[in-house]
Amino acid sequence: MIRLNLALLAAVIASAFYLVHTQYESRRLYTALDRSKAQAHKLESEHEQLQVQKRAQATPARVQGLASRQLQMRPVTPGITQYVTVFEPQAATTEGER
Incomplete structure (x- = not known):
């Protein structure tokens, strides 16, 4: 009977520590979320x-x-506009002139 009581006491204490840890993590995450927002x-x-x-x-x-x-x-203005024309170079030699 004493072993059972000690085992139950250990389970209650472990559960209490886990609950405290979970609440702490929850608050820490909530503050981090609030800071991020x-x-x-x-x-x-x-x-x-x-x-x-x-x-x-x-x-x-x-x-x-x-x-x-x-x-x-x-x-x-049209007075200062410079127009550039591009001339296409013609082939220097064609097939018939070779």
């Missing part, structure tokens, strides 16, 4: 902010201003 929310808001900045930087007026100031580009 907060980081995901932060990254999502930062991504939205960067998208807004990207759209602001790519406006046609800003691009044209940068092109004229920094790259010294100017609008195309």
Whole structure:
């Protein structure tokens, strides 16, 4: 009878330790999940902010201003347009001339 009581006591103690360990792991995982959700929310808001900045930087007026100031580009006009024609080279010799 004493052996049975000791075996049951050991099982209860082992079960209690396992329960404490499981609760600890559950809380640890919950806090990790909460931190990950907060980081995901932060990254999502930062991504939205960067998208807004990207759209602001790519406006046609800003691009044209940068092109004229920094790259010294100017609008195309027929007076400054240069046309390039490509001539196809003709074969130097043909079969009949050899």
